[in-house]
Amino acid sequence: MMKRVLLIMFLFYTLQYQAPVVAFSDPARIELLHRHSPKLNGNARPKTQLERIKDLVHSDMTRQKMISHKRRKACESETSINNTAVEMPLRAGRDYGTGQYFVQFKVGTPPQKFTLIADTSTELTWVDCRYRCGRNCNKENKTTQPQPQPHRRVFNADLSSSFKTLPCLSQMCKVDLMNLFSLARCPTPLNPCAYDYRYVDGSAALGIFANETVTLGLANHRKTKLKNVLIGCSSSFQGQSFANADGVVGLAYHKYSFANKASEKFGGKFSYCLVDHLSHKNVSNYLMFGASKNESLLSGKLRYTKLELGLLSPFYAVNVMGISIGGAMLKIPFTVWDVKSGGGTVVDSGTSLTFLTEAAYKPVMAALELSVSKFERLNLSGLPMEYCFNSTGFEDWLVPKLVFHFADGARFEPHTKSYVIDVADGVKCLGFVSQSWPGISSIGNIMQQNNLWEFDLGKSKLGFAPSTCT
Structure with missing residues (x-):
């Protein structure tokens, strides 16, 4: 009976980036894919509509717990703008089998491409990542990292010239990033600032904070770079929400979220137009930063x-x-x-x-x-x-x-x-x-x-x- 699948979903955006520009007069765009897309590697998609509904609604309910949890935390603790815009193609998740949306995200120098969950209630942008000690470190200083899971893309931070870790003794680590689950441990002053980012549904990501360069595509098919974006380099993570993703793009309202960083550069605002949630993947719109077309x-x-x-x-x-x-x-x-x-x-x-x-x-x-x-x-x-x-x-x-x-x-x-x-x-x-x-x-x-x-x-x-x- 249940042949068609209701796609009750989390919204994700696929970011598509292209070559550096000097003039910023056109919007840039990012393609949006759903989590169950056949293009994505990962676990098998739910077979029936009812299975998907149960899975998606479960995600909704745990998200509501997360919203209430963060609200309680907030109660306890409490730009330069130009006419450039970024456009990111946005698609519903019907053909991808889950309730999430994805964005193609290019990070690092040279850029490495990943498929991330776009989440308007998450502050931290993080990727599945391996870091030992940088491009020029000595072998004896390298740390052992968990092996990546099969069929997953992994950001090799040691190959990026723009990857700069945050010291664990810094004010930013100890104070500014407390609400992003930064850890107090600091074996030496040069150790990177670590995090244990927890979600209410039991999902978690562990890693280190760094500043990185993100490559963004413009509407005129050129590209630009957004520098000093706070990125989480996650050496391990757990949770069904991340089954088909390489990480998360943080679109919440927060000083260090990607949404805030991109909005500051591209017009002070962002917008989206959600196509019908039952639309197929060939139907799309855009997540935009800056002036909307x-x-x-x-x-x-x-x-x-x-x-x-x-x-x-x-x-x-x-x-x-x-x-x-x-x-x-x-x-x-x-x-x-x-x-x-x-x-x-x-x-x-x-x-x-x-x-x-x-x-x-x-x-x-x-x-x-x-x-x-x-x-x-x-x-x-x-x-x-x-x-x-x-x-x-x-x-x-x-x-x-x-x-x-x-x-x-x-x-x-x-x-x-x-x-x-x-x-x-x-x-x-x-x-x-x-x-x-x-x-x-x-x-x-x-x-x-x-x-x-x-x-x-x-x-x-x-x-x-x-x-x-x-």
């Missing part, structure tokens, strides 16, 4: 709302004030959206489904269930989505319009297919998951699909508008 694809003008940078660091927080369905505002307590009361909302391209805390989840589900109650309800084991049904004869117009209302008057109106989603042939589910209270609500990537999203970090605003994205 996607505005020609918009169905209307960009609407803007305040982007609360640092409020739920490192996530991209927005001020939601309510949700309406069919034109009627739902009775949702304001505390759900209030960070000071334990709530808040983030826009997360790495979470597939949309998570709402219980006080918002219940009225939303009650209103939507009424519109699909005439269809046979189905029980699908292993899924957190509470309401699924036989969709034979279903039409989008049967479901009333859902709208997110922001405190400054902006309204986000997702497509019906973004919250009544395909799970299998003839099966749809209401694409919401309940989040415990206190907790953060997340607007996931399926809810965001077929819209252009512009994250203006310089002006602290989020722009969005419907788009074909193709």
Whole structure:
């Protein structure tokens, strides 16, 4: 029965880079691939749609735990811009079998190419890496490194002339990188700053910090280099999330994330337009740093709302004030959206489904269930989505319009297919998951699909508008 696969996914971007440029007048672009792409080496892809759904939703739920965990940590502790832009082709993961998106990433001098997960909730950019002591070190000083896993690309840091480790006694290691899990151990002043980067789902990456050069492709098919990018050289890592990847690109809001570094150089902002999550790999759009050329694809003008940078660091927080369905505002307590009361909302391209805390989840589900109650309800084991049904004869117009209302008057109106989603042939589910209270609500990537999203970090605003994205 379950022949087609629902691709509930984390969003990844494939970065494509090309030759040095002197003039920066055109945007550069990066190709986006899904984790289950046949082009990627790695573990076997899930065989059935239900297996993929279970795997992807499990990733979503562990991500929500990670978001809440980082929020608690944040509460406990608390540019030069030009007209150049980078364009990175962005693809959905239907043909790749997982809920993640990938970017082709070129790092080092000369450049070495890797396939990395693009994660808007992760600060650190790291690659599977082997480092002994540099290009000119003595053999007796070299350290033993774990052997790379079969079929994996490994960054050979000793062959890169631009790879520069951070000393473990430096202020940056001991203070600035504490929130990136830098380690206190420092056998000698010249030892590199080490990290043990932990994810809430049990995944982890261990390695050393370094500054490196990243090569970026421009829209005019030239290339440029971004120097002194903080890179993690991971000698070992574990976790199912990394099964088909060589590492992670950190796109969260953080001083040392790749998103922040690239945005500072390329216009102070980045944007993406997510094609339908069921699109095949030949359909793509772009993750862009700098001026966006996607505005020609918009169905209307960009609407803007305040982007609360640092409020739920490192996530991209927005001020939601309510949700309406069919034109009627739902009775949702304001505390759900209030960070000071334990709530808040983030826009997360790495979470597939949309998570709402219980006080918002219940009225939303009650209103939507009424519109699909005439269809046979189905029980699908292993899924957190509470309401699924036989969709034979279903039409989008049967479901009333859902709208997110922001405190400054902006309204986000997702497509019906973004919250009544395909799970299998003839099966749809209401694409919401309940989040415990206190907790953060997340607007996931399926809810965001077929819209252009512009994250203006310089002006602290989020722009969005419907788009074909193709």
